[in-house]
Amino acid sequence: MIMTSGNAHGQQVEQEAVLEPIVISAPLRREADIATATSSVTVIDEAEIRASAASDLASLLRSYPGVSIATFGGFGSNAEVTLRGVSPTQTLVLINGVRASSATSGTTSIFNVPLESISRIEIANGAHSAQYGSDAIGGVINIITKDGSGCPDGKDHCSTVTVGVEHPWGASGRVETRGKTEGGLNYGFGITGRGTRGYDFTGPTSWGHEPDDDGFRQGSFDLRLSQDFDWGRLYADGFYARGMSEFDAFPDSNEARTVTFAGKVGAQINHTNDWFSRIEVSNAIDDARNHRDGVPGHEDYRTVRSGVLLTTQKTLKTDLAEHVFSGGVEAYREQIDTNVVSYAVEDRTLAGIFGQYALSMGSFNVDAGLRHDYNEQFGEATTYNLGARYELMEGLSARASFGTGFRAPTFNDLYYPGWSNPNLLPERSKSVEAGLAWQIDPDTSLDVAVYRTWISEAIALDASYLPYNIGSARISGIEATMSHRINESWTVNGSLDLRQPRDEDTGNDIPNRERFKGSIGAVYTPTESLTLTANLLYVASRYIDASNTRKLPDFVTMDFAATYDVDEQSQWKLAVLNAFDEDYSTREGFRAPGRTISLSVSRQF
Template structure:
């Protein structure tokens, strides 16, 4: 805590006194009063609502937040927010996972434009392959959301929404933005994006990006896989969106493709039986993509339907130069389709919203490792109901998922919100969730030390939260929530005598409880934005009465954004994270607490050109989010952007 206070003082001296996750968009100032407009989200209920109408805890990271941030990649951006936990095996390009509310990575659903992108073998998404330049905003919905999205949403949902077609700020119908920059440790990047609306009404966005860094040595000498030397990263990515409005609705398509070459450590070792040296892979070719085609039909002003088909894949090829025996690959293919219809009915002063939908997808795996099964089908139907009546908001939903492997899962949600006083709203919600076992959990063929367990049940959860929100309407937003998440049939690794052959079993129960608070202020005619965040949680394995490994217990955040002049914007943010257990055994070492300070400055040379200077981890804090893996030290970025 002392380190956090010292860092906070230093950052504010640097900056002088980022818009909050719950803050609202500001309208023009009239007579010194800032009228704030509500922020709309689609992730919590799979239909557009304001954050408060969703009756659950929601964070929105918008394009302006991303542009102001000093973060060089998506994991660095996400970790700055309360409720979010990031663990990484190093710096840019390293495997990093995002978790919400003490859940595991496989219990946190990651979407890109509503499409599942996680590996079906490992259960987590490769965040490093989603470049910041392609992202319009990120919606983070905490708590169980399986009633809306199905499997894997026990801790919550992270929906990464890519940039779409829009009008140009310079008044042109079509414009192109180019950005180039250098980073230290030595690297560089370049992006180009063209967007606009054609004469016949087609809106589009096309983006290309390329980045590379020489990196640093990710592992500590104590790590058994430590290999001295820098771990670099090279990535190329493409994203697009195209659509057209018609009198009957809209036709659209969007997607992204990224291919990268991350390096990591895998020290050779001597086989204990033969003495021969064994060489493992120390780099990979990682390919991720997701593509969607959709149609929205407007039957009337208060009734619409959406139909979508999508395809997503996660391909990982691991190898080591001059050692072909080290090569492995794990490829996930996913194809899905969905349909939903939403009808609004006004009865007196009450607005009723009804949504019915269904979806189906197939996952297949192709790997150098044998799996006893290589595919499964999933189908689901769901319904959601929303009521807005004077000061009352109500949301309720029910969903049934049929999984070819473990059978069916019924989940539901219920949320209430009530405006006690103008601007003061109380809310409460209860929801259930489930997590589908991965292909590694279920179908890994016996390899001498581990075998999958095809009899696993899905993990299930019950989540409730109660909170209060104060929105002054003129720049002050305070949100406080208490939550509990109870998880049953937790999937855990077991290696028991006499064989000591490892497998996965449903054995554990867990309870994650916590309190989370955010406070946002907009001051000085919207020139100054302040954010403060706090979260304290207890992630406990109730079966063994120990803490769940690698989960934050205490997290404090602070951020400021100051429009110093019409051309100059200054930003700083601070993150303090308390110590964490490295695994569930209390006799193992803890990961120490750490405090990070990040700063950035943006200067508009003219209306079409901007220079950005950013420093991540300003004071070169030495810390780890995963035991044996060094987190990035000071990272400096200098970039230039111009729109034509």
């Protein structure tokens, strides 16, 4: 069900009247209690993921407030994720806090991150460039893989084996080990594999159509380690995935091999009880190779991003308030390599310095941030944010925030031969939000947010498909979620997402942007061992051309899932996505998955 704690939304499977404090890191780039957040934040935990009917990251995210998903087929196809109606390149996606996007396309291969490896997802809606720099105009999605926590009944160590089958025919499996030691070691690692025959992603009238099934094969490895010491902590995170996708598109390629890697090593030094510093070194790779059997050659696009981050945080407490000062510097190098074309520039250095301040004084909270970025291609950018939250009465809080953002043009925007513009300016934005979070009673919660984002120097394509900076765009919207526990067995939830993505130069809606969606869900636990979930999602039509003369039709999908605990160590799960086999598309010319049935069993040791 959709629950709110402060402004956290999530499908809470366990029926608890009192929620433990939820610690988040994505909005302010530091750990903080979600109850003091001044902007909208969604937290999806491991229990939600396990209980949902979702089979991949795209199908999981699509029901959450502010999130829009457009897929170019089923498993293994490209999937664009956006927040609050901005473009995919204006939404920052992180894996364990590391940028994992392509520097040529500007998007992240979320299809290559299996759900089985994820312990938590944080979605911070609204501008967060003051914390993260470029790309966070619509918000930030931080995908966090599994660590040593999560073993049931307070166990220090556990291993789990999961195998499953699905229709259209496919299979998946995962082996993972997690644990903690008395000496302060926290560890989690897992191996995941999946293969599916798929279906035909395109229709007979689609460009590049081939009448065959488009399958997907993938293997991945994830690792998280940390060791506590008297002086602080050492830690390392790593995620690697290699997928092989089939698709319909080009005469010389119909298969893509995609490698996704995001890793970092770091150290935290505790200077005093209320002051610490961190240093992190990170590396990320996005590597795509397109080819076709029987056709000589292949097309490679590779991004390597290496960076370093230094931060420090100091907390001061007075009789009336708590003050948190934090700041840092970061720099990273982006390099691209391709055998398709010759870019005029193939690497660039980006650097930023930022500072933040947070005040907590009883029922009143404030946070503020300022950041200055340097990009050797287009120059400098300064962004900031300011937010406040006030508890009007017990259980009812009001919040408001304002932030600015920017997005640096990608290498494709600037240098792709014949289809680029080296004189492009960075896109810039201003965003404002106001919201209410109301815990009406222990069983009922409501969260409402209204927002508006202005984007200037937005990058668009002219009649010759050359990118250029247009005047401005304005996106206005309302998000609302509600959850109610009827009794110990039944919980219902719902959400609404209404927005107007307007091109202010033409007065038309920006194409390929969701305008309305709504969901209704229910969780039924007739026994301690059995949990049944259902979720209905409605997505309204959206324009697919700049002149607003053509639309993709609206659609309704229904998903079901059942989990059954055979004993304390074994669990069965049956899930049905798109149970009524709705025929729909989220991108013109590409068919979304039809009815998908999966059955899996997990055994813990």
